[in-house]
Amino acid sequence: MSPLDRTVRRRPVTGEAQKAARRGLAETARESLQHTVRTAAALAEGVVAGHRGRDGPPRRPGH
Template identity: 65%
Template sequence: MAVRHVDDRIHLVATLACQDGRPPRIRGDIPSMHTASRAFETAWDLRPMSRLDRTARRASVTGEREKAARRGLPEAAREILQRTVREVAVRATGTTYFLTRLRVREHHDENGALDGYAVALPGVRADRGTRPVQVWS
């Protein structure tokens, strides 16, 4: 459903219900909603909304908060890592300083250039212990 409450804007509303009674799967729907919005904007000659750039800080999920409580941490590992990475980035005078101040697993593109990294607190793993909790640049 589209709701127009001012001349230059509409809001799209979707029902979160499945016909068979199962709960809807909504994980990862924001990028899909942005894709659908682009199609509507083009079809109806609407002014485009801002692009989805995936740079916003990701909130910790329930499991991460529960794990932090079990470990006696004041907040989830993701929040500790995000704050630590931001603090080091502010002080960094270059890539070398940044990478040496953090325990990182570097990610390189096909040409060998650094294009991201993963960080983890000691002993904190995601996906049942198979990989570190990640914060990509």
């Protein structure tokens, strides 16, 4: 993989891990945010896919 590829999941830096440990958290803020975004994207994808599969493609008014 290219070092210029910024879409790769990045590991939390030492400071993030230490801050999470001090706060007694199981995961860092970065990991928590990644999980939240992945879940929201999966739910949104399911809603869109379910809507199109049930009703067909979106139609333009007047056609």
